[in-house]
Amino acid sequence: MTGGYAGKILRINLTNRSISTIDTAQYEAWGGGNGMGSAIFWDLCPDPTMDGFDPRNVITVMSSPLAGTLCPAVGRVEVQGIGVHGYPQGWFNRSNFGGFFSGMLKFAGWDGIVIEGAADKPVWVNILNDKVTIEDAEGLWGRDTYDTQEEIWRRVTGRASLGGWTGVGDGFTTQGPAILCIGPAGESRSRLGILLHGCSMAAGQGGFGGVWGAKNLKAISVLGTGSIPVADPRALMETRLWFDQKQPPRQGTWVPHAPPGPGNYRNTSCQGCTRADKFRHQNGERSDAMCAETAYFFQAKTPAGGSTACDYCERYGVNIYETDSVYPLELYKQGILGPGKAIDSAPLDFEQWGTAEFAEALHKAIAYRQGIGADLAEGLARAAVRWGRYEEDTTSGILDLAQWGHKWHWSLPEITFAYGSLMGERDINEHCFQNVFMELQAIGRENLPADQLVQILAEKTIPYTGDPFMFDYGTGPTGIYSEHKAKQVAWHRHYSRFWKESIQFCDHFAPRFIGADLPGYIGWTPEAEPRFLNAVTGKNLTFADGMEIGRRIWNQNRAIWVLQGRHRASEVFAPFMYTLAGSATRYSYVPIYLGGVSVYENGQWRYDTMEKLFIDKDGLEQWKTHFYRLEGWDTETGWPTRRTLEELDLGHVADTLQRAGRLGDAR
C-alpha cells in the first residue's frame, strides 16, 4: 500500500446490521472514487438489473487518495449505485459532492463506505475513527437536513459550535463531524431526493437520497483524528508551491446569475482548495451554494426568491436541477395545469412562481408528496408520463429532457455534453471543454485565434494528441459527426472517469487547458494531475496511465449498462433534440457565455456561436458507429467485445456478458 490511502473501506449491511472491513489494496488498481466504487459494485451487487429502490442495491461512498492532503480541489466524494432518477430507467449511476467529508472520512481511517441492505427502521451511522455504530434515528427522521446535522453535532460532540475539544478514542479534535444526510424528500423516497453535506454540498443526480430513504438510512456522520500518509511530502509541498505559480489562487465565483450579497459575505472553499469560489453570507442564506442551486435565480422575480430557493431545496433535500425547470410553469401558461385544470396544481399557486413563498411551497410539496408534489417527486419525466404528456412535450421541447430523463445542459454547440451524456448514464455535468470557450471570453478571442486554440488542445489531449479536428464543432467532414469528434468524446469520458471521478479533481478545477489568469494563457493539464498523484501516493503513473485506467472503468461501467439493457438502438436523444428546440437558442445565455466554438470550414479555423446548430438523426448514427469502433465495441449493438475487455484486464466482465448473451461481436 502506498501513500494517500487510509487502507480500509467500511462495509455496512443495514439488513443484518453487520459491520466489516474491505482491504483497500484489493481495489487499489482502480485508483479511488469511481473506479473503486465501480469494482466494488461489480463484486457485491447480486443483480444489476434490480430496481434502485431494491434493498439489495449497493451504494458506495468513496473518497480520493489525495483528499485530506495539501493537494487542492480533491476534497470530493463519489457516490454510486443503481439510480432511481433517470428515465426510462435509473442505470448504474453516479454523483459527486465536495466539502469536508472526504478528508474527514480518511482521518477516521476509511477510504470509503459500502452500504448494503435496508434497515427495518430509521437509523444513522456514527463513525468515530475505528468505532462504527448503527444508531436509532429517532429524533432525526422527519427533520430537515440542516436540523439533522446540528442535532448529530450535538449528539456526537455535546455542542453545536466550534471552539472546544472532542475526545475520539485516544485522539482529540476541535472539529465537528462531517455529515452526509437526507431530508424529508429522501425519506419519502422521492426520485429527486439528494444527499446533503454541510450547507449545500450535495449529490443530487441519480436520486440517491431516495435510495437512502428506502434503506431507512438518515445520515452518516464521521469524525476522525488521524492523518493521511504522504509518500513524498517534499515533492507534494513543492508541487503545491509550483502549482500556485502555474495557477494563482483565486476567489470569487463564475456564476454570474447569482452574485453575492446583499449584506456581508465572505468566500469559502472545500477542504484544501486554492479556489475560494463559494460564498457564505452573514444573513445565513444560500451558504456555499454554487451553480446548480442558484439556477433558480433565472426564474426568480426577486433576488430573495432566488436566494431562499437555494435553502429550501437544501433543507427539504430536493434536487433543484429539476425544480428550477419552467416546464410546469409553461403548462400553467397554456391552461393545462392549474386549479381545476387537467393537471390540478394544488397546493401550488403558480401566480406566485419565482417568489420565496413559491419556492418553499414547491419544495415542501415535493418532499411531503402533497398534491401535485406527488407527481413532481417522481421527477419531471415520470410526472409527464403520469399526465400523459411525455411524448408530446419532449417533441415540442417544452419538456427538455435530452437523454435518460436528464435536462438539456450545455448540450449544444459544445457537443461533448450531449454525446457524453447519451453514451453515459445521466447529464455528465462535466465542463472540461465548455470551460475552454468560457475562458476565451476572458482571454479575448482575438488574443487566441481558433487555429492556435485547437493546436493547444491537440497537444494536451493525450493519448489522442496531434488531431486538431477533434475540436471542430462544425458540421463538415471533420466536424461533429466524424471520427475526430468520437476521439474527443472518448478522451472526455476516460479523463473524467479517472482524473475527475476517481482521483476526484473538482469539475470547477480540472482539466485546465487555457485560462486568462495563466501565464501565456496555457493551462497545466496534463502536467499537474500526475505530479500531485505521484507525490501523495508514491506511484509513478503517467497521465496516459491514468487515461488508460479511465478507459478501463468506462468499459466496466458500459458492461453494467449493457446488462441493464443498454443497446445501440436505445442510445438516441429525445425528439426535440433533432429540431431547433434542441439548439442553444433555447437558452439565450448559452451563446452569450460560450461566445463561439471552434469551427473548420473551407480550410480555415474560425469561431462561430453555432447557436442554431441541432443534431441530425443520421449524423448521430454515423457518429455512434465511429465512437463504438474507437472504443472497441460492437458497432451493431454497442456492446463491448471480449477482445476489448480482455485488453483492459476485464476478462471476468466479458465472461459475465457472454453468460447474459450480451457480449459484442468484433466486426
Next chain:
Amino acid sequence: MGRWPDDIQIAQCRQCVYPACVAACPNGALHIDTKNGNTRIIDEAKCTGCKACIEACPQIPHRIIWNPAKNIAIKCDLCANAPYWPHKGGIGGKQACVEVCPAKVIKFVEEVPVQTETVGYDVVLRTPTPKPGEQGS
C-alpha cells in the same frame, strides 16, 4: 459547524507577548528563540512530553499540539525548522500558511497589532522579556 461569524475558526499560534506556554515549560524546551526573531519555539530534543505547555495555552483550541507518534509537544515556529519546507522559513523568510492561503488573509507583519486577552487573530513577536504595559513598539 456554527453560525456566522463563528462558522470558520482560525487557530494559529499567536506568539503571545507573555507566553504562558514558555512559562509553564519545566526545562526550557519551549523557549523564546532569540536567533529566530524571538519566535516561541520548542526544542524537540529537550521536550519530555509533560504537556504542561498545552494545558497552559490560554487559547481554545490550544495552539500547542500533541504529537502522538513522537510523544512530544509541537507548535508553530513560523517555519523556522519546518520539515519539507523548501524555502528559508522563520523571521525574514516565508511561512507555509501565508504562501498557500487561497484567500491571502494570513500575513506576516512587523507592526504590532493590538491584542486583547484571547480575542482576535493578532500575532505579536516582541523582545524576549516584555514588561507589562509595553504594548506596541
